[in-house]
Amino acid sequence: FIQLYCEPLYRNGIKFGLLLVHRDITKEYEVDRMKSEFVSTVSHELRTPLASVLGFAELLLHRELKPERQRKYMTTIHQEARRLTTLINDFLDLQRMESGKQTYELKLLSLTALITEAVDMQQLSAPNHHIQVRHEAPSTIVLADRDKMHQVIINLLSNAIKYSPNGGQIDIVSGINHNQFYIRIEDHGLGIPTEAMKNLFNKFYRVDNTDRREIGGTGLGLAIVKEIVTKHEGKIEVQSEFGKGSIFTVTLPIAEQPNPIISEESNIAAWDETSIQ
Ligand code: ADP
Secondary structure, three states: OEEEEEEEEEEOOEEEEEEEEEEEOHHHHHHHHHHHHHHHHHHHHHHHHHHHHHHHHHHHHHOOOOHHHHHHHHHHHHHHHHHHHHHHHHHHHHHHHHOOOOOEEEEEEEHHHHHHHHHHHHHHHOOOOEEEEEEOOOOOEEEEEHHHHHHHHHHHHHHHHHOOOOOOEEEEEEEEEOOEEEEEEEEOOOOOOHHHHHHOOOOOOOOOOHHHHOOOOOOOHHHHHHHHHHHOOOEEEEEEEOOOEEEEEEEEEOOOOOOOOEOOOOOEEEEEEEEEO
């Protein structure tokens, strides 16, 4: 996009030329377009759960309802309000990360210990899923932000749980390949249709499929994972077969530290601490 500015030039009241300014405004135009797209997506995402909260609250206020019906409506209001909170928190987190305002506290971590911790946490909320962990390399040290890396594992693992049937098997394998640390999270659930793969890491993207309509989510989890992994100079890849299951693989550079002494309890090597923006 080009902006043209034209003005006649005068000397002693006589026009002697034209000032022509030619400016490339493609970038500004693109930023404006992204801003308005962003505002309309966000307001749509907020409006849907808010409409349910308002609708059910009005029914409760203005109708004589049986106690079990009241309870049903209150449960829906509670669920939708929780969904709104998650949506807003995830969204603000992502915004902060993308704008570069988020500080990453890089520390030497044992990722194997971090995986075990995340699995223990998720297993509590999904007791029927069989989550199996296998470390193909001894405790591996990466330079990473502990909370952010925890979030990556939790987001991927909770998706594997959400999008696979109750009692499903989930395998988490970690190891080293080509001097990179990898974490592979494999489920045998719904799988992802081929046409959805290219949009998977986009903000608010959710696969539109009848089976999934009932499954709660914000469509921000994978965008957050991608942002965090990229900031750690890592990569995220996905392989999936629709109806069969999915494999998400995160690769991260291994920290170059001679003989680090890691405390498995705290996951943190005591002596090294670095911060990046
Ligand atoms: P959501 O909050 O919807 O889970 P995500 O960004 O985490 O958002 O994921 C985006 C979409 O990708 C999901 O809505 C789901 O359709 C699909 N997806 C993510 N992980 C899996 C998985 N392990 N198996 C099947 N589909 C998945």
